[in-house]
Structure formats: structure tokens, C-alpha cells
Amino acid sequence: MTLADAIHASGKRLTLQRQLVLDAVQRARHHVTAEDIARRVRAKYPRIGPSTVYRNLEALEELGYVTHTHLDDRVTRWHRADSHPHGHLVCRSCGGETEVRPPALEAMARRLRELYRFEPDLAHSAIVGICRRCRDVPSQ
Amino acid sequence: MTLADAIHASGKRLTLQRQLVLDAVQRARHHVTAEDIARRVRAKYPRIGPSTVYRNLEALEELGYVTHTHLDDRVTRWHRADSHPHGHLVCRSCGGETEVRPPALEAMARRLRELYRFEPDLAHSAIVGICRRCRDVPSQ
DNA sequence: GAGCCTATCGCGAAGCGTCGCAATAAGGTG
DNA sequence: CACCTTATTGCGACGCTTCGCGATAGGCTC
Structure with a gap:
């Protein structure tokens, strides 16, 4: 079409x-x-x-x-919309972004479907947290 | 203090x-x-x-x-900040909110730590998707 | 308490996004 | 093509939030 x-x-x-x-x-x-x-x-x-x-x-x-x-x-x-689906991890310390591959998204989505019968769109909002680099540098 | x-x-x-x-x-x-x-x-x-x-x-x-x-x-x-931690599921169809209990958050967090060594704050942003009620009512 | 340093305040402006409204124009019909 | 219906546009205004600036006032020293 x-x-x-x-x-x-x-x-x-x-x-x-x-x-x-x-x-x-x-x-x-x-x-x-x-x-x-x-x-x-x-x-x-x-x-x-x-x-x-x-x-x-x-x-x-x-x-x-x-x-x-x-x-x-x-x-x-x-x-x-036809680009490959992926999630985002955003570091609240350095602002860096990491792409999350579909398998990890799918595994998390499965849990929400099982527990809450909720069909999540895990690519819609980034997941905020602390990235590997900032995690390894305790202060600063 | x-x-x-x-x-x-x-x-x-x-x-x-x-x-x-x-x-x-x-x-x-x-x-x-x-x-x-x-x-x-x-x-x-x-x-x-x-x-x-x-x-x-x-x-x-x-x-x-x-x-x-x-x-x-x-x-x-x-x-x-001292209230019990929990995530949010928000339905993009009806707007309804569901609380996610810490165990489900923890299970998802573990996966991100393992795969990306990323320490996520899964309570920071709601997870958007389709809730159980809207999922069961295909059209409308 | 007087005086000092500077964190904080109130205000106005600006950025991202949404909405209401009158004017425009896309997509029909005859 | 003339005409009609109504989706869409451009504009101005507003809501949420942030930022810069001069004025205010915490918290300290003497």
C-alpha cells in the first residue's frame, strides 16, 4: 500500500x-x-x-x-517506524546512551505479560540509570 | 540526621x-x-x-x-523518597496506571546489569503499553 | 546585633509542545 | 470546471519547566 x-x-x-x-x-x-x-x-x-x-x-x-x-x-x-526496534539506556550521570537489543527487551516484556498481562512497549521510553563506566568510578 | x-x-x-x-x-x-x-x-x-x-x-x-x-x-x-519503591505501567489506550511490585522490577534490573552492566532505575519512568483490559477488547 | 558572603528568591523571558480558531485547500460530485 | 464538505494549515495563546538577573535573606564572624 x-x-x-x-x-x-x-x-x-x-x-x-x-x-x-x-x-x-x-x-x-x-x-x-x-x-x-x-x-x-x-x-x-x-x-x-x-x-x-x-x-x-x-x-x-x-x-x-x-x-x-x-x-x-x-x-x-x-x-x-520500519527501522529495527531497540530500547535505550540513558545514564543520569554522564548522559550517555546505549542501545538495548531486542532479546533483552523481549525477556523483560515477557515478565510483564506474565505478571500483569500488560503488553509493554519498552522502546518507547529510555530506561534511566547509571552506565557501566560511571558505575566503575564511585566518586565523580 | x-x-x-x-x-x-x-x-x-x-x-x-x-x-x-x-x-x-x-x-x-x-x-x-x-x-x-x-x-x-x-x-x-x-x-x-x-x-x-x-x-x-x-x-x-x-x-x-x-x-x-x-x-x-x-x-x-x-x-x-522514603515511600516504598515501585514502577508504573501506563496504558496508552485508556491511560490507566498499574503499580509494578519490586520483585518484577528487580528481575528486569538484573538482566540489564548482566547484559549491559547498567544499573537501572526502573521506577523513574513509567513503562508504556497496553493494559490487560484494553488488550482483551481488540477494537475500541 | 552589625556586617559580610553568597545561596536563594521572585520575576520575566524563553523553549518544547498543545490547543482553539478563522482561513485555506484536498478530494470529492455533478 | 464550479461547488461543497471538511481535513488541514498558520497563527496566537497557553501550560510545564528552565534559566538569567537583580534583590533578598540565611548563616557565619566579630
């Missing part, structure tokens, strides 16, 4: 702004912020406002084209 | 505002927002501003008296 079909089937409309936002997310390497996206879109369409970017990201997320993640700051990161 | 001692030892000062903020967090049942706290403090000290509340929460957190948690909205929740 093409983008046009998917959008059409959902009752949404295919606007230039929406195409440009999707394009910017798909071209991005990883985890871009809304402002990153706005900047890229403005190169071709300078009049776009922040709310249009946010609303289009939300619409494209509903359609399954993009996803967002929260690291430990208050900025939302966006990426294409 | 009393509050006065702890504050003194850290080089901080014991202001009326700081005492009132701590008091408000300690009296609160659970998970209050900064605005909740501000409202309570204003009852006794109307001139307090939002930034003072935030800065005091941060200072009290450094001292180990309070902690904060992120659910799935963009509002930070605060609570006393």
Missing part, C-alpha cells in the same frame, strides 16, 4: 506539508527532534509552522509510518 | 520556602505535581513563584528527601 492509499483509506489528506514531514523523517539517520524536522522542511517550504509539524508527526504515527521515543530530556525524538 | 543538619552539611540553606515545599511533598498521599505543591505552599506563603518550587524540589531531591517520576504525559510527579 502506498502512502497515498494509506492516507486515503484513513480519511486523511495528502498535503504537501505532510509529505515533506514524512520525507524528512525517512531521510534522517536516527532520532530527530521536531525542530530538526521543521528545519529540513523549511528548506523547501519556509512557511510551515511548528504546530503543523507536530500534527503531521502525530498523523503519520497513527498511520504507522513514524514513531517517537523519549530519552531523559523533555524533547521528543522521532524516527521511521 | 535532621533536615537542618543535612541541608547544612551540603552547604545549602534552610529557607522557609524550602521547608514548606518539603512539607507539602511529605504530606501528599502520592505523586503530586509541582503545581499541586505550589498550591499547598501558597496557602501559607502566597508569594512563592513556580521556579522556587522547582528549584527546591531539585535541591531536596539531591539531598535524598524527594524523588520524581515520569508517567506518559509531560508533567513531572513528585513524592517522598
Whole structure:
């Protein structure tokens, strides 16, 4: 199913702004912020406002084209939905990020399904803690 | 060690505002927002501003008296640090919250320690997903 | 208590994100 | 193509939180 079909089937409309936002997310390497996206879109369409970017990201997320993640700051990161799934470990001491491989996520998810019958999305929010390097350096 | 001692030892000062903020967090049942706290403090000290509340929460957190948690909205929740530790499951469909008991947290934490030598704080951010009720009702 | 140093305060501004509203335009129909 | 319905846009305003700045006031010394 093409983008046009998917959008059409959902009752949404295919606007230039929406195409440009999707394009910017798909071209991005990883985890871009809304402002990153706005900047890229403005190169071709300078009049776009922040709310249009946010609303289009939300619409494209509903359609399954993009996803967002929260690291430990208050900025939302966006990426294409078809990239490989992974979680994030963020160190509250040095700010460093580590990717969590799907098997570890799956093992943790299984436990939550068993105990709470809750289907978790462990890639949605980073797990905060202390990374191996900072753990090995007790003070400082 | 009393509050006065702890504050003194850290080089901080014991202001009326700081005492009132701590008091408000300690009296609160659970998970209050900064605005909740501000409202309570204003009852006794109307001139307090939002930034003072935030800065005091941060200072009290450094001292180990309070902690904060992120659910799935963009509002930070605060609570006393000596309450029993627990995680949160938040349903992205109905918004409902479930508490995760320490054993489940510990089992998941162990895996991250083993695989990544990362010491996670699994109570810091809620785990987002689909709760048992919404999972059992496929459409709607 | 007077005086000093500086942590803290209140305030205003700014950043990220959301929302309401009037204007625009996408996607139909005839 | 003219016309209609309504999804979407741009804009301004607001909510949560952080930050810079000059004013205030803890906590100490004498």
C-alpha cells in the first residue's frame, strides 16, 4: 500500500506539508527532534509552522509510518517506524546512551505479560540509570 | 540526621520556602505535581513563584528527601523518597496506571546489569503499553 | 546585633509542545 | 470546471519547566 492509499483509506489528506514531514523523517539517520524536522522542511517550504509539524508527526504515527521515543530530556525524538526496534539506556550521570537489543527487551516484556498481562512497549521510553563506566568510578 | 543538619552539611540553606515545599511533598498521599505543591505552599506563603518550587524540589531531591517520576504525559510527579519503591505501567489506550511490585522490577534490573552492566532505575519512568483490559477488547 | 558572603528568591523571558480558531485547500460530485 | 464538505494549515495563546538577573535573606564572624 502506498502512502497515498494509506492516507486515503484513513480519511486523511495528502498535503504537501505532510509529505515533506514524512520525507524528512525517512531521510534522517536516527532520532530527530521536531525542530530538526521543521528545519529540513523549511528548506523547501519556509512557511510551515511548528504546530503543523507536530500534527503531521502525530498523523503519520497513527498511520504507522513514524514513531517517537523519549530519552531523559523533555524533547521528543522521532524516527521511521520500519527501522529495527531497540530500547535505550540513558545514564543520569554522564548522559550517555546505549542501545538495548531486542532479546533483552523481549525477556523483560515477557515478565510483564506474565505478571500483569500488560503488553509493554519498552522502546518507547529510555530506561534511566547509571552506565557501566560511571558505575566503575564511585566518586565523580 | 535532621533536615537542618543535612541541608547544612551540603552547604545549602534552610529557607522557609524550602521547608514548606518539603512539607507539602511529605504530606501528599502520592505523586503530586509541582503545581499541586505550589498550591499547598501558597496557602501559607502566597508569594512563592513556580521556579522556587522547582528549584527546591531539585535541591531536596539531591539531598535524598524527594524523588520524581515520569508517567506518559509531560508533567513531572513528585513524592517522598522514603515511600516504598515501585514502577508504573501506563496504558496508552485508556491511560490507566498499574503499580509494578519490586520483585518484577528487580528481575528486569538484573538482566540489564548482566547484559549491559547498567544499573537501572526502573521506577523513574513509567513503562508504556497496553493494559490487560484494553488488550482483551481488540477494537475500541 | 552589625556586617559580610553568597545561596536563594521572585520575576520575566524563553523553549518544547498543545490547543482553539478563522482561513485555506484536498478530494470529492455533478 | 464550479461547488461543497471538511481535513488541514498558520497563527496566537497557553501550560510545564528552565534559566538569567537583580534583590533578598540565611548563616557565619566579630
